[in-house]
Amino acid sequence: MPPAVLDAFGAAAAESVPLEQLQAAASRRIASATGAEAGLVTAGAAAALTLGTAAILTGYDLRRMELLPHPDGSFPNEFVMAREQRNGYDHAVRAAGAALVEVGFHEIVANAGVRRAEVWEYEAAFSLRTAGLLYVFAPDSRPDLKTLVAAAHARGLPVLVDAAGELPPRANLKNIVASGADLAAFSGGKAIRGPQASGILCGRRDLIAAAAVQMLDMDDHFELWDPPPELIDKSKLPGMPRHGLGRGFKVAKEQIVALLKALELFTAGEYERQRVAQSKHLSEIAAALEGCAAHTSLIDRGEDEPPPVLEITVDEATLGRSALEVCRRLRRGSPPCYVGHGKLSEGKLVINPLHLNDARTTALAARLREELTC
Numbered sequence: 001m002p003p004a005v006l007d008a009f010g011a012a013a014a015e016s017v018p019l020e021q022l023q024a025a026a027s028r029r030i031a032s033a034t035g036a037e038a039g040l041v042t043a044g045a046a047a048a049l050t051l052g053t054a055a056i057l058t059g060y061d062l063r064r065m066e067l068l069p070h071p072d073g074s075f076p077n078e079f080v081m082a083r084e085q086r087n088g089y090d091h092a093v094r095a096a097g098a099a100l101v102e103v104g105f106h107e108i109v110a111n112a113g114v115r116r117a118e119v120w121e122y123e124a125a126f127s128l129r130t131a132g133l134l135y136v137f138a139p140d141s142r143p144d145l146k147t148l149v150a151a152a153h154a155r156g157l158p159v160l161v162d163a164a165g166e167l168p169p170r171a172n173l174k175n176i177v178a179s180g181a182d183l184a185a186f187s188g189g190k191a192i193r194g195p196q197a198s199g200i201l202c203g204r205r206d207l208i209a210a211a212a213v214q215m216l217d218m219d220d221h222f223e224l225w226d227p228p229p230e231l232i233d234k235s236k237l238p239g240m241p242r243h244g245l246g247r248g249f250k251v252a253k254e255q256i257v258a259l260l261k262a263l264e265l266f267t268a269g270e271y272e273r274q275r276v277a278q279s280k281h282l283s284e285i286a287a288a289l290e291g292c293a294a295h296t297s298l299i300d301r302g303e304d305e306p307p308p309v310l311e312i313t314v315d316e317a318t319l320g321r322s323a324l325e326v327c328r329r330l331r332r333g334s335p336p337c338y339v340g341h342g343k344l345s346e347g348k349l350v351i352n353p354l355h356l357n358d359a360r361t362t363a364l365a366a367r368l369r370e371e372l373t374c
Contacts, residue, residue, distance in 0.1 A: 001193055001194065001195065001258065001262065002193060002262070002265060002270075004261055004265065005193065005194060005258050005261045005262045005265070006258070007261075008257045008258050008260070008261035009195070009254045009255075009257065009258040010254075011257070012253050012254045012256070012257035012258070013253075013254050015253070017253055019216060019217070019250075019251075019253065019256075020212070020216055020227045020228065020231060020232065021228060022253055022256050022257075023040060023041065023212060023216070023231060023256065024227070024228035024230055024231035026039065026040070026041045026256050026259075026260055027039045027040065027208065027230065027231050028230070029260050029263065029264075030200055030202050030263070031202070033173055033174075033263055033267050034173050034174055034177050034184070034200075034202045035173075035174045035177045035178060036177045036184070036202035036203050036204075037203065037204055037205040037208070038202070038203070038204070038205040038208035038209070038230070038231065039200060039201065039202035039203075039208060040200070040201045040202070040208050040211055040212055040215075041188070041198060041199070041200065041251050041255065041256045041259050041260075042185075042188075042198070042199040042200065042201050042215070042249060042251060043197055043198065043199065043249040043250070043251050043255075044187065044188070044189075044196075044197050044198060044199040045089075045162070045164035045165075045185045045186060045187040045188075045199040045200075046089060046092040046164075046199075047092070047199060047246070047249040048185035048186070048199040048200065048201035049089070049090075049092040049093050049160070049162055049185050050092045050093065050095050050096045050245070050246065050249065051096075051201055051211040051214060051215055051245075051246045051249065052160045052183040052185060052201050052203075052207070052211060053079070053092075053093045053096035053097075053098050053132075053134075053160060054068055054096040054097075054210070054211065054214050054244070054245050054246060055183070055207040055208070055209075055210035055211040055214070056131055056132045056158050056160060056182075056183070056207060056210075057071065057075070057076075057077055057096060057097060057098065057131055058210055058214070059206065059207075059210050060206070060209070060210060060213075060233075060236040060237055061075075062237065062238065062239065062241050062242075065210075065213070065214055065241050065242070065244050065245070066241075066242055067097075068096060068097045068214075068244075068245045069095060069096055069097035069245060070097060071097050075131075076128065076129050076130055076131040077097055077098055077099055077129070077131050078098070078099050078100075078101050078127070078129045078130050078131055079093060079098045079099070079100055079101065079130075079131060079132050079133060079134045079160070080100075080101045080103060080122050080125045080126065080130060080132075080133050080134070081100055081101070081102060081103070081133065081134040081135065081136070082102070082103060082104045082116075082117035082135075082136075082142075083102040083103065083104050083105055083106055083117065084104060084105070084106040084108075084109070084116065084117060085117075085134075085135070085136040085141070086100070086102065087136065089162065089164070090134065090136075090162075093134055093160070096245060097245075098131065098134075099129075100134070101125050101130070103117055103121040103122055103124070103125050104116065104117030104118065104121050105117075116142035116143070117142060117143060118142075118143055119143050119147055119148055119151050122143075122148060122151060122152070123151055123155075126155050126157065130155075130157060131157075132152075132157050132158045132159065132160055132182075133148065133152050133157060133158070133159045133160070134159075134160050134162065135148065135159055135160070135161045135162070135181070136161075136162045137161050137162065137163040137166050137172075137176060137184075138166065145159075145161070145176070145179045145181065146179040146180060149179055149180040149181055150180065153180065158182035158183065158204070158207070159180075159181045159182050159183075160181075160182065160183045160184075160185070161176055161181045161183065161184040161185065162185055163176050163184050163185060163186055164185060164186060164187045164190075164199075165187060165190055166186070167186060167187075167190065167191045167192060167266070168191055168304050168305055168306060169304045169305060170266065170267060170269070170304055171304075173186070173267065177202060177203065181203065182203050182204050182207060183201060183202070183203035183204065183207055183208075184200075184201070184202055184203055185199060185200070185201055186199060186200040186202075187199055187200075188200055188255075188259045188262065188263075191266065191271070191306065191307075192259070192262050192263055192266045193262050193265070193266070193271065193354070194255075194258055194259035194261075194262035194263065195254075195255045195258050195259060197255070198251065198255045198256075198258070198259040200259070200263075205230075206233075206236075208231070209231060209232045209233060209236075211246065212227075212231060212232055213232060213237070213241050213244060214241070214244030214245050214246040214247075215244060215246035215247060215249055215250060215251075216250075217243070217247075217250070218240050218241050218242060218243050218244070219243070220240065221240075222239050222240045225240060269304075272303055272304065274307075275300075275303075275307065275308065278307050278308055278353035278354075278356070279298065279300060279308050279353075281353050281356040281357075281358075281361040282298055282308060282309070282310040282351060282353055282356075283298065284361055284362075284365060285310055285351060285361060285364060285365045285368065286298060286310060288365035288366070288368070288369055289312065289365070289368060289369060289372060292368075292369060292372040292373050293314065293315040293318040293319035293372050293373070293374050294312050294313060294314050294315055294319075294372045295312070295313045295315065296310060296311070296312050296313075297310070297311045297313070298310055298311075299311055307352065307353055307354060308353065309340070309350050309351060309352055309353070310350070310351040310353075311343065311348050311349075311350055311351075312339075312348060312349040312350075312351065312368070312372075313346075313347055313348050314326055314347050314348070314349065314372065316347060318374060319372065319374055320374070321371075322347070323344050323346075323347045323348060323349055324344050326349065326371050326372065327339060327341055327344060327349060329371050330349075330367060330368070330371055333367055333370070333371070335363060335367070337363075337364055337367045337368075339351055340352055349368075351364070
């Protein structure tokens with residue numbers, strides 16, 4: 001986290017505030033940054049998915065809130081999604097009580113065709129049990145989100161978008177909401193660089209309200225409870241909900257304030273100014289590995305894209321160790337070093353510069369040289 005974010009975290013720790021009031025203020029900031037009607041700071045993007053799912057399943061219905069995560073069959077609980085978008089993180093959606101209905105095939109991975117999931121397949125899967133759609137956003141996701149949203153809305157069905165790691169580009173903050181998606185989940189860590197256990201849920205005001213009341217502390221008297229109307233419309237509730245499904249996902253005031261500061265820096269483009277220093281650190285590591293059993297490549301996709309990375313291709317034939325073994329040795333060494341492991345199957349280690357400073361760059365370069373020297 002940048003110093004300004006840490007300062008905001010510390011300043012918030014010295015204050016006291018009702019969390020529904022603070023979340024209402026956060027909602028205004030998030031709405032401004034995303035173009036959504038409202039927003040909520042969550043305990044990470046996975047928590048945002050669980051809360052967003054719960055909100056779609058229940059709305060303001062207190063009985064439904066109390067039943068989750070075990071719907072009794074009296075209300076819809078199915079979410080339609082593309083089979084090719086299934087992933088371990090959708091457990092966060094299932095944890096709220098949703099049942100996933102898969103459409104399409106993963107023909108490209110199966111080397112059995114070229115087609116992706118298509119809108120008509122979603123439409124064919126809609127039934128009286130359908131509560132909504134789950135869409136995992138990526139630059140190459142199919143079908144087109146805006147087209148799919150239109151088809152879902154024609155049947156009165158909301159769309160929840162998992163965009164946890166899809167920042168930057170900064171434009172995604174607004175483009176996903178502008179597609180008409182009803183809710184979108186973003187990580188508050190990663191590129192936004194807020195607290196790692198923070199996230200953003202943004203979208204329709206009524207759904208954000210339903211998510212909020214299933215997360216906030218409900219131990220109060222209904223007559224005294226006075227949530228800000230721009231966050232929660234109390235008139236829609238016949239009484240106080242019990243502690244909801246999301247109570248275990250509560251967010252501290254420090255996390256909320258720090259996330260908002262980080263979001264301010266991110267949307268203002270402050271982090272772009274650090275790209276030169278990031279590239280410098282990566283170039284220093286590459287220079288230190290000259291003569292080692294590895295080849296380096298600095299990948300920089302340009303402004304308002306993810307930070308540059310250094311790919312290190314291990315020369316296994318010369319070194320006598322695979323990239324996986326090098327990665328393991330780096331973790332077990334002194335100091336332990338954790339490098340990107342997403343391309344180990346290609347024989348590559350990946351260095352992300354977000355955690356680097358001058359001292360860490362020197363230490364990491366030395367450890368890499370130790371492991372990559374024959």
